[in-house]
Amino acid sequence: MTIELALNKVLLENYNKALDLEGFSGERLANRLAAIARIGLTTDGGSCRLGYSREERQAKDLVCEWMCEVGLLVRTDAAGNCFGRLGGMKDDLPLILCGSHIDTVPNGGHFDGVLGVLLALEAVEMWKTTGFRPQRPYEIVIFSEEEGSRFNVGFVGSSAMTGALPDDGFAKLTDQEGRTFASAVEQAGLSLDRFPAARRDCSEIAAFVEVHIEQGPILENQGIPVGIVNGICGLVGLEMVVKGLAGHAGSTPMPCRRDALVAASRMVTAIAELPPLFSATAVATVGQLNVFPNGANVIPGEVRFSVDIRDIHAEALEKLAAQIVEVANQIALDCAVAFSWNQTLFLRPVPVSDELRTWQATAMRGLNLAPFELPSGAGHDAMLLGPHMPMAMFFVRSKGGISHNPLEFSSLNDCAVAARALSRFLKLVSASTSPI
Ligand SMILES: [Zn+2]
Incomplete structure (x- = not known):
């Protein structure tokens, strides 16, 4: 047929x-x-x-x-x-x-x-x-x-x-x-x-x-x-960079670590909870995440991830993007890692x-x-x-x-x-x- x-x-x-x-x-x-x-x-x-x-x-x-x-x-x-x-x-x-x-x-x-x-x-x-x-x-x-x-x-x-x-x-x-x-x-x-x-x-x-x-x-x-x-929807694209300290997975005690992936994971979870606080139509997605050096026995020293933020309301979109950065900053402080970001895309x-x-x-x-x-x-x-x-x-x-x-x-x-x-x-x- x-x-x-x-x-x-x-x-x-x-x-x-x-x-x-x-x-x-x-x-x-x-x-x-x-x-x-x-x-x-x-x-x-x-x-x-x-x-x-x-x-x-x-x-x-x-x-x-x-x-x-x-x-x-x-x-x-x-x-x-x-x-x-x-x-x-x-x-x-x-x-x-x-x-x-x-x-x-x-x-x-x-x-x-x-x-x-x-x-x-x-x-x-x-x-x-x-x-x-x-x-x-x-x-x-x-x-x-x-x-x-x-x-x-x-x-x-x-x-x-x-x-x-x-x-x-x-x-x-x-x-x-x-x-x-x-x-x-x-x-x-x-x-x-x-x-x-x-x-x-x-x-x-x-x-x-x-x-x-x-x-x-x-x-x-x-x-x-x-x-x-x-x-x-408009779109704000962010690239987030979290820098900790790479180290041996066996010989570094837990309290001594500055694990970039642990901090990034907390950020990813927090980002998913923010959109409804700003607008019923807003969404935010972490779709890309790269771990360095990406070894099974190495504490992650650096993580880079994308955030794709969308909404039909311009003001809510901008406020949500700013809050995502603010929350990530706070988590970075708590986890003793460095955090930087840049805006890769903005569509009204x-x-x-x-x-x-x-x-x-x-x-x-x-x-x-x-x-x-x-x-x-x-x-x-x-x-x-x-x-x-x-x-x-x-x-x-x-x-x-x-x-x-x-x-x-x-x-x-x-x-x-x-x-x-x-x-x-x-x-x-x-x-x-x-x-x-
Ligand atoms: Zn189409």
Whole structure:
């Protein structure tokens, strides 16, 4: 059985056809998800469509074909971002932009990014079926190279569109096969020199909305199909260095030790307890830890570890980071070890528009679902657009919270809820002809 048939079958087998409402077709969406899944299929049954690869191009071409079929005006910009435009009743009003990406990590799933693109298209299909035409122009977007797995730099398409590309540095990046970014882009039929031409005047866009799988367990734990994102987390990255004294594991009595790992362990435990004291949405992770000299019979003399701190609230994020350093300092004093640190990364949280969130809640209530809000801990193209225009995101429940994995899955029932919520939300935004 091909994956296309298999994915269709799995999606449709448990689909409640009574959810085919307001022009939504579960079968159409399942067929399209399966058709995209065939492009770059891995031996594990996952997806491999790296940014600016032939597979990403093929997937974009297929969606562009569907966009043409439903009557959209299709174009590709200088960075390879694809757009499909539906004219509005008042076509000179700022437009609504909706979409996501179609590239994947090397052995990713069949929903990350793709679902957001296909639901943006499904809205147009639903409106065509029901005879609805929006007041504002509506554009679908497929952003290029979001994941960043190939050249270790993501959000390329959305950065190009918002003028956030660094001036240089891209050209020399290489992938694992030694191919440069510039030549990969050329092979995709584009020119890196022309990327700045992809920059758009963001004042012509009234709002951007992205539907994405949650990639986490919150919605599943709550038993909720679709959530409203209340902010995209900012990030503070710290590198912590704890210095004690290496010594013989047999001949150094316990009271005489300055064990860097014992001190670092106390810090790691303390860090895990701090986030809820600052914000309900804050998280902190020690994901990397190196022990020196790392010998079984040597007291650890030095430990270096990373701290990844995230929250949607800028103030809480900064206070939490400061407190983590403060607590680590205190522990170092108690343990008679030296402690130093430096900030390796700072990304500001990106807020979502309150007004758009209100309309998202209205759309959910229209489906007899209580609105449920959750933060986005991961970055998305919406993060790049958020500083330039009102932005909103819907999250769709991820089975087991699994993502970036062939096992990634969202049920067609949940996708149907997301499609209808999105269509209703877009109608509300479109009907509001005053600036958002
Ligand atoms: Zn994604």
